[in-house]
Amino acid sequence: MSETDPLVQVENLKKYFPVTHGIILQRRTGYVRAVDGISFFILRGETLGLVGESGCGKTTAGRTILGLYPATDGTIKIDGLDVRTARGKVMMTFRQKAQIIFQDPFASLNPRWTVNSIIGEPLHVHKLLATEKERSERVKELLELVGLNARHINRFPHEFSGGQRQRIGVARALASEPLFIVCDEPISALDVSIQAQVVNLLEDLQDRIGLTYLFIAHDLSMVRHICDRVAVMYLGVMVEMAGRNDLYENPLHPYTQALLSAVPIPDPKKSRAQKRTILTGDVPSSFNPPSGCRFHPRCPIAKPHCAELVPEWRQIKPGHWVACHEI
């Protein structure tokens, strides 16, 4: 891993979705600011965790970085390649290098395709292997790599359990030999005993192939376990980013503090002693986000100026970034 050579570099990324009214003559009446100016980098071989509650824009951020949604503003560079301007062959090369694993192992696999077609498709699209036979051989290797039986190559997704399907999703993502994988809640739909299997698989693959991950999740315990660094999002913006132990042991932003204090600890004595910051109210809508600091209506330490000024995203100590007026 080199400090100076990040694989992924994102500057001031914005993704707005237009909101329209009317059926025939659609008028644009505003925007949902799903991602509203986030900046971060991921080093080669590193895992960056992206956490936050539903609707905070973490999934949109992941998809925009991969060019699955066109960005509204900002720059995205992956392995030196500008994702926003890439077209044609350059885009194909990019798609080969950057892959995604989806949350729902039931909805993300085509039920009418065999495992061979699903995992073999990237090989076909990117013309990595010329013949059907070569592709099947490679699919078998990939199946074994993710801990599935190579003889199951002609089976359909419904013949597998949730955990096994997620392994198929991982094998599909690996087929094009990517450098970077966005893992979008890859274990949320799985049971505890199966989660550990998939997480260990992702870690093994990282060690073996040197993959770089953006790990999007809401399970803060798992994020501490698997990620090197963690970024916290709230309503389309980043509020804090730091190394995992730094973030969990010394959270600075009041939202991060509240979020971490709400994580249930599987230890009854600790749990009873845990001091919780219970946030009042719900997350506001990103169609009409609060002025100034977006967290101010729920913030336990908010001052009047928090409602007016947008806090600056600054590095408060090496590797620890935060956006808050009161720190």
Place this chain on the structure above:
Amino acid sequence: MGTLLEVNNLKTRFHTPEGTVYAVNGISFKLDEGETLAVVGESGCGKSVTVMSLLRLIPIPPGEISSGNALYRGVDLLKLAEEDLEHIRGKEISMIFQDPMTSLNPVLTIGRQITESLRTHMGMNTEQASRRAIELLEWVGIPDSTRRLDNYPHQFSGGMRQRVMIAMSLACTPNILIADEPTTALDVTIQAQIIELVIQLREQVGMTMIWITHDLGVVAGLAERVIVMYAGFIVEEAIVDDLYEDPRHPYTLALLAALPRADRRRDRRLKSIPGAPPNLVVEPHGCPFAPRCERVIDRCMNENPVLTQVAANHKIACWIDVQTGAPR
């Protein structure tokens, strides 16, 4: 404190085109007045089917409660006439479900849905019921409750809908509240709000609760006693502190070892449990966890261990003593 509910040898099956699903396979437990009992386990372990069977909320057919009894204050809920059971359901024993969106009626106002049980079970008139509903909504922390009565479920957020569900389930001051994964669909900060609310309400009215969940973190903060289920069997039952400090069943041990911790530095890889839970269409034979168990011995494959007391208030169903590794 007396026993409020006693379940003996409950067996529930579902007869499906693929074969008979052995969902609950002879489980017995007691619930004391004023206590919070957690039932934990992974998907398909039978934790929901167990409580649904008690209130006869499973569809029959294809479901069948093939044996057992469920004594609520000495009355067997499984043999009670349907109309007598209706007086108990919702009034004496009420339930909160996982998904507040599907368990609320989308075309009726919240007020109408809360007052319904007050009018049926408590014999209140419309005005009394509305007044009580407003009180209940305030109690569960819904601001502006008078106006909110006329709102429909879609006008509430997920956390607020779960508060409405709690208000509804508490409307008739039930003796037992059964909560089936009530916070699973919620974000962690909203989950913390709901748990805080439930703990407060429990202290105020001395509620008896059964809390069904797959989240061992939530259990630790909430329960007094815990039942761990696997493949339709109870594999361990203990006081909450004992379960986490001194788990005695290999499955419980494995589950705890598979959990990442937000409160500790990473010290190792997660320990995964190999394989997958058994197919419940096959009639159980031997210990259901044996194929995935690290400590399996020959006996496990042929004989299913019964739940036995191994320490004060601590029961397990296992042929092995996990502390010594020797057969028991």
